[in-house]
Amino acid sequence: MVNEKNIYKEDTKTVPHLPGTQSRKDFLREVMKMPGGEKILECIQCGTCAGGCPTGFAMEYSPMQIIKMINLGMKRTVLSSSAIWACSACYTCTTRCPRNVNFATLAMSLKNQAISENMVENSVNSNFHKYFTEVVSKYGRIHEIELLSKLVDFTDFDSVKHNAALGVRLFRKGKVRIRAPKTEQNKWFGEMLEKIREKKSQ
Numbered sequence: 001m002v003n004e005k006n007i008y009k010e011d012t013k014t015v016p017h018l019p020g021t022q023s024r025k026d027f028l029r030e031v032m033k034m035p036g037g038e039k040i041l042e043c044i045q046c047g048t049c050a051g052g053c054p055t056g057f058a059m060e061y062s063p064m065q066i067i068k069m070i071n072l073g074m075k076r077t078v079l080s081s082s083a084i085w086a087c088s089a090c091y092t093c094t095t096r097c098p099r100n101v102n103f104a105t106l107a108m109s110l111k112n113q114a115i116s117e118n119m120v121e122n123s124v125n126s127n128f129h130k131y132f133t134e135v136v137s138k139y140g141r142i143h144e145i146e147l148l149s150k151l152v153d154f155t156d157f158d159s160v161k162h163n164a165a166l167g168v169r170l171f172r173k174g175k176v177r178i179r180a181p182k183t184e185q186n187k188w189f190g191e192m193l194e195k196i197r198e199k200k201s202q
Helices: 005-019 020-032 048-052 063-071 075-079 092-096 103-116 127-139 143-149 155-173 188-199
Strands: none
Touching: 005 020, 020 063, 048 063, 048 075, 048 092, 063 075, 063 103, 063 155, 075 103, 103 127, 143 155
């Protein structure tokens, strides 16, 4: 677990990227406009999110520490951290937070920001997040087989064998479909995502 002292040490490394108080405030305002970041200033650092997080053992920084670093303006450290990718979006932290800070949704927003600003570290595999968005944008809902075809390393025989066996079992139970799903909303959903991208680029 990373203690408070280490956070401040890390902050000194990120100051050159974010010179001055104004940069700190800029990142904080940026986060407050993200889904999930609306109430970030309400955080009282009680540690309820960190104590109840089921994936906290795999996090470089706890949800509480991520929120603290956002307030400190540590943009590069936050967006390049593997902690936001370790979040499983189980919403335990969100439902238990006494100040209704929605960290689970905020973590997803931070992932999107990290990808768009090319701040994803090499140690983090963001392919699932990226390909999931591509498939849902295309069909309006998930198509498991296409998503899997993008994720599986076909040079790894054991991985292919494992996923093929799993796919057959799921298909027999009616959990996956060979054909891509058809939804009336897929065009509307794609247009919505495009508008979001345009708004973010402004």
